[in-house]
Amino acid sequence: MKNYMMYMLTILLLSAQACNEAVVPTETKQDIPIVFPDYAGVTIPASIAPLNFSVQDEFSRIDAVFEGSETGIIHIQNKEAIEIPEKEWKGLLEKNTGGSLKVTVSLKKEKGWIQYAPFSIYISPYPIDYGLVYRLIAPGYEVYSKMGIYQRTLSDFTQTTLIENTILPASCVNCHSFNQNNPKYMNLHIRGEFGATMLSVNGNTELYTTKTEETLSNCVYPYWHPSGKYIAYSVNKTQQGFHEIKNKRIEVVDLASDLVVYDIEKNQLFSSPLLKNDSVFETFPAFSPDGKSLYFCSADYKTLPLEYDQIKYSLCRIDFNPEAGGFGQVVDTLVSASTTNKSVSFPRPSFDGRYLMYTLSDYGNFSIWHKEADLWLVDLQTGTTRELTEVNSNDVESYHNWSSNSRWFVFSSRRLDGLYTRPFIASIDEQGNVSKPFLLPQKKVSHYDNLLQSFNIPEFVTSPVSFDIRTVEKKALKKERTPFEFRKN
Amino acid sequence: MYKPWTKINGWPSILLGLLIFVFYYFYYPYHLHYQEQFQLFLNSSEYLSEQAGKPGGLSEYIAGYFIQFFSYRWYGALTMGVLLGLMSSLIAITALGFGRKKAFELLACIPPVLYWSLFCDENYMLAGLIALLLSLLPLPLYQKIKSYPLRISYLLVMLPALYWFAGGMFMVFGTIVIAWEFLKTEDTTLKKWSVLFISCLLFIGLPFLAKLVVVQYPIERLVSGVTFYRYPQYPVWPVVVIALSTVIIPVLFFFIPDYEKKQRVFAVIFQLAIIISGSGYLISMMVNKEKEEVMTYDYHVRMRNWDKIIEMADKKAPSSSLSVSCLNLALCKKGIMGDRMFHYYQNGLAGLFPSFARDYTIPFIAGEIYYHLGFVNTAQRYAFEAMEALPDYQKSVRAIKRLAETNIINGEYNVARKYLKLLQKTTLYKHWADKTMLYLSDEAKIEADPEWGTLRKYRTKVDFLFSEPEKDMMLGILLQQNPTHRMAFEYLMAYCLLTKDLKHFHSYYPLGKEINYKSIPLHYQEALIYIWGLNHEDPTKNIPYPINDKIKNDVRTYGNIYTSQQNPEPMLRKQFSGTFWYYLHFRKHNKATYEELYDVYADNTSPVSPGV
Known part of the structure; x- marks a missing residue:
């Protein structure tokens, strides 16, 4: 019986192999193929899911040989796209970590096989975090359909739903945030009829009302203090406008904004006159990894909506005292809008304290709708700032964040079609060399074509997020909320 | 071979179907055209698995398949006539199992007439009718199975399957089965009560079991399953009434006596009068x-x-x-x-x-x-927002087409291509999408287009x-x-x-x-x-x-x-x-x-x- 099974298995394997046609090229091209997603020359972590791809050309069969610089080879042939078996891929990457793969692609056309010049995929020695958490939402204007927050394992294609607005009808979920990628500390806003802010700390999930008499609005953009004791928020009064010229769609402006910090233990918000100033717009807070500074964006007040394109945010910093829960008396300006005549958004310090990445656009703070928006990097050791030309494109680059070891960063870009935001990942080494970014791989190459939603706020997580959705559902429907208080000085 | 459809009088269903066809073709066609624009039915396995991945999803998928052709007036009217006529036939066949009462065959027309009147409101979804039909389809076979273990096995397979395919409508099947067991079988009381117990357990248990898999839906939505009404959060009592009538009418055939030929004529005339006047009143109220x-x-x-x-x-x-x-x-x-x-x-x-x-x-x-x-940008925004506002979370083929157009006019060819690729997976818009693909990046062709070229100037x-x-x-x-x-x-x-x-x-x-x-x-x-x-x-x-x-x-x-x-x-x-x-x-x-x-x-x- 055992022999019979082995015999059958061999027959099956041989027939599977026999499905692959022998590639005898009738033409050899000097150029590398135009593959989608563009994985030529990218640097990937050894644990990443298979980089399935296709070629933007017409063909009847596609063939790819992945050859490790150290050892190992995978040969795939298919009709439409190269779909690599996960197990073989994982083995090949592990054996060649720190090296590279040579990928030789051949296409079968009417006149026979055409072989392209091989391209390389570099396998970084730096590990990457467990997964990504992002919101999937249509890049719309005011109305939203089905949307939610999802987590994706980076080592395979598994995407699981954390929360969808199907469970809380007519609601919107946004601003998921973790403490230095640790999913045990999670912030999430629910907007709409069942509105609340969910804080999940070490498995304890509570819903809060964050609007107080002293603050402009509900808490908006969050950032966790590394101690896990505080969360910095912006409070924003926001308005949208809609452009009529081609290539521009939406303008989102803050009519007013301030910064506050929430003390989780005391259930208290507090601020500083330097961060709650009527003549200044303050937004996008981010604590430094040592917890002693708060970075944020700040712009001088302008008359709205007339001067919406004159609002330019600087990158600023203020001391923060985690022991006493208070701020310094001076605001430093790291990148001045008056010098650059540009506007900074989303300051994100690397967790090793070396760099700070931000988005730079012509004006305003809602950079996702600014085609000129690009990523920039401040070296906090030298104080120099530079454009990340290695990862920028002609279209939008906007939200970004770091992996827990600060060797990878994920960012959202609209480079594929100009509208639907997609997550790209790039690496940065100790010397500050940045690699060519790669698009988050999907099992089906057509995935991004078919998806009518944007990947919003991609965040790394070091392990799977687990909060009890039923608890959130019950509490949200019952409208059980703990109100935030505001510290009276 | 058991051929129940040969034993019922098909004329009431045929006439009802014809009447409905005439109604939609001549009097109310645009309510059907209207439905077609609020979905994006794609001929792809991914779309099927996405749609069918929740209780009642298959009913919605089948309904979507029919609706994609509703831009043809005759097709929409014919579909409605056939489906409601089929509903009447299935009720008649089920009723036949409970007892042949020639004088009362017209009663089978009542539930479809009720559903017809509901469909005069454009927010009642065809998926509800499909779910009801799916739940009625397996009944004739159940009624023919003589062996108790076989019937129980059939029930145990069909109830979960129907729940997944037809959502809450699976209870129509289950309830009629219970009635059948108590009224028409000669099994022991224990066996009859076992069927009742199993069915009730599954009625309650299946939505809760589904909640373990489809966690992102509230339990009420998992009980109903199918989107019966375009606003899923609204209760759908009229559909519940129709489902109840679909159960009660066949079961009634067990109790009501049949009449002799002479009396039968009066009974038929009486029913006709009631159904015609009742449906006339209902339709006129709902139109x-x-x-x-x-x-x-x-x-x-x-x-x-x-x-x-x-x-x-x-x-x-x-x-x-x-x-x-x-x-x-x-x-x-x-x-x-x-x-x-x-x-x-x-x-x-x-x-x-x-x-x-x-x-x-x-x-x-x-x-x-x-x-x-x-x-152009405002037209684009309005199309996008209309699509996003669909309360049943569908996408809109009309919006996608308009978004392709506005992006072509604006020179945003990559995103236009994305929309066109989706339309290439539809049946009716594929030709247009194929043709329009040739415009992408061809500035001269777009400028020469009488509509897009003009709008570029405007x-x-x-x-x-x-x-x-x-x-x-x-x-x-x-x-x-x-x-x-x-x-x-x-x-x-x-x-x-x-x-x-x-x-x-x-x-x-x-x-x-x-x-x-x-x-x-x-x-x-x-x-x-x-x-x-x-x-x-x-x-x-x-x-x-x-x-x-x-x-x-x-x-x-x-x-x-x-x-x-x-x-x-x-x-x-x-x-x-x-x-x-x-x-x-x-x-x-x-x-x-x-x-x-x-x-x-x-x-x-x-x-x-x-x-x-």
Whole structure:
């Protein structure tokens, strides 16, 4: 019986192999193929899911040989796209970590096989975090359909739903945030009829009302203090406008904004006159990894909506005292809008304290709708700032964040079609060399074509997020909320 | 072989189906066309697995398959006739199992008639009927199985399968099975109670089991499963009543006696009378001709049937703001807006530019106007928002098509390609998408296209933010950039006339000098002579515009009546209701509230996003 099974298995394997046609090229091209997603020359972590791809050309069969610089080879042939078996891929990457793969692609056309010049995929020695958490939402204007927050394992294609607005009808979920990628500390806003802010700390999930008499609005953009004791928020009064010229769609402006910090233990918000100033717009807070500074964006007040394109945010910093829960008396300006005549958004310090990445656009703070928006990097050791030309494109680059070891960063870009935001990942080494970014791989190459939603706020997580959705559902429907208080000085 | 359909009288179902076909084909076709635009049915395995991945999803998928062809009038009517006729037949077959009562076969028509009346409301979804049919289909076989273990096995397989395919409608199958066991089998009481127990356990248990898999839906949604009503959060008691009647009527056949031939005739006549009068009453209660009118106008705008719109309005002038806005667009497209718009009822600005509403109908209609005027981004926004506002989370084939168009006009070819690729996976839009793919990046081809090329010329070259209360300013900007943009000029003039803003009419009027009218449009002549008359004793003398003699005579007559009569309105209505003067003096133009403007669709609102 055992022999019979082995015999059958061999027959099956041989027939599977026999499905692959022998590639005898009738033409050899000097150029590398135009593959989608563009994985030529990218640097990937050894644990990443298979980089399935296709070629933007017409063909009847596609063939790819992945050859490790150290050892190992995978040969795939298919009709439409190269779909690599996960197990073989994982083995090949592990054996060649720190090296590279040579990928030789051949296409079968009417006149026979055409072989392209091989391209390389570099396998970084730096590990990457467990997964990504992002919101999937249509890049719309005011109305939203089905949307939610999802987590994706980076080592395979598994995407699981954390929360969808199907469970809380007519609601919107946004601003998921973790403490230095640790999913045990999670912030999430629910907007709409069942509105609340969910804080999940070490498995304890509570819903809060964050609007107080002293603050402009509900808490908006969050950032966790590394101690896990505080969360910095912006409070924003926001308005949208809609452009009529081609290539521009939406303008989102803050009519007013301030910064506050929430003390989780005391259930208290507090601020500083330097961060709650009527003549200044303050937004996008981010604590430094040592917890002693708060970075944020700040712009001088302008008359709205007339001067919406004159609002330019600087990158600023203020001391923060985690022991006493208070701020310094001076605001430093790291990148001045008056010098650059540009506007900074989303300051994100690397967790090793070396760099700070931000988005730079012509004006305003809602950079996702600014085609000129690009990523920039401040070296906090030298104080120099530079454009990340290695990862920028002609279209939008906007939200970004770091992996827990600060060797990878994920960012959202609209480079594929100009509208639907997609997550790209790039690496940065100790010397500050940045690699060519790669698009988050999907099992089906057509995935991004078919998806009518944007990947919003991609965040790394070091392990799977687990909060009890039923608890959130019950509490949200019952409208059980703990109100935030505001510290009276 | 068991062939129950050969034993029932098929005529009631056939006649009912025919009646429904006639109803939808001749009287209510646009309610079916309307449905087609609110889904994006893709011929792909991914779409099937996505749709069927929740309880009731397969019913929605099958319904979507039928609805994608509802743009064909005959097809939509035929589908409705066949499906409701089939429902009647299945009920009759099920009833036959409980007892052959020839005198009462017509009773099987009652549930489909009830569903037919519900479908007069466009928000009741076809998926509900499909779910009901799926739940009725396995019953005849159950009734034929003699072996108790086989029946139990069948029940244990069918209930979970039906729950997944048909959602809450699976209880129709289960309830009839319970009745069958108690009334028609000679098994022991224990066996009968076992069926009851198993069924009830699954009725309650399956939605809770599903909650373990489909965690992101509230339990109420998992009990109903199928989207019976476009707003899933609303209770669907009328559908529950239909489901109950579908259970009760076949079971009744066990209890009611059959009649002899003579009495049978009376019984049939009596039932016929009740069903006809009852259905007549119900249908007349549920039919909404106002909505059908708006849907008709909107359909013709979508298909660019401008002549048909004007023809319709000539037969019966529209009164709802949405219909009037479609008519005004048609008049403008045909170049007769300035001559004829006041020949029809005008209800102010709402009939020119319906304001944006966060729903899935009004933005489509309003978006058409902006599209043809060259406000390409606004047309794009309205299409996108209409799609996102669909409360059942579907996508819209109409919106996707419009988004492909606006992105081509704007030169955003990559995103246009994305939309076209999706349309290539549909049955009816594939050809259009294939053809349109050839336009991408071909600037000369787009410029030469009579519609897209023109709209490229019309759209603004300078940036400004859309302003709801300043539409006249926005039209002025388009016109300043393109002085031969006739539609922008005529909408600007219409804006002033409808708001009775004669000062701005007078100041904007010279902007049309490059349009080269052969003669000044009649309503503009009426306004110009009226303005002249405000400062001159005889408005017809020395007027610096070429006003035709008829209008000169008319203004004198109108003036005489208006000034000499205490209540001039009835007399003026008779002679001058088609003039700007009559509108100026006797029609309201106040900005109405949302409900007043859009009473037809006032309930179709969606929530607002705090920003993406």
